[in-house]
Amino acid sequence: MAVEVVPEWMAGLEEEDVEFIRKFLLASGSLKEMAGAYGVTYPTVRLRLDRLIQKIRLTEEQAADPYVALIKRLAVEEKLDFDTAKLLIQQYRKSLEP
Known part of the structure; x- marks a missing residue:
């Protein structure tokens, strides 16, 4: 039986953030494709990605x-x-x- 290990940066994310990352990977990192999937504009997806990046960086800074x-x-x-x-x-x- 394998033990599931969740990286610390991922443990602090909400379920919708993890789903966004999953869809982003499946879209090969295409923000244009993500915008279509979510039915929003490219800048909206870019903003969400930027905020997600900030959340991940904050998790790393929190220890300090x-x-x-x-x-x-x-x-x-x-x-x-x-x-x-x-x-x-x-x-x-x-x-x-x-």
Whole structure:
């Protein structure tokens, strides 16, 4: 019996993100084909892919500094605006200075 190992970067993704990756691979990475499959424009698919890339990068950064990763994730998910996220990170890093 094989033991299923999920990479750390993938464990933090939502099911719809994993499905998007699966469809992307099956479409040989064609954003044009993905746009057709989802019934949206090319820029919409590009934006979704960019956000997914950011989520994966944030997962990798989280080990280094969970607070900064949380703030960035909230900004990527549009639960926090970019300027506020930037300010929070700057103030947090200032508070860590000796």
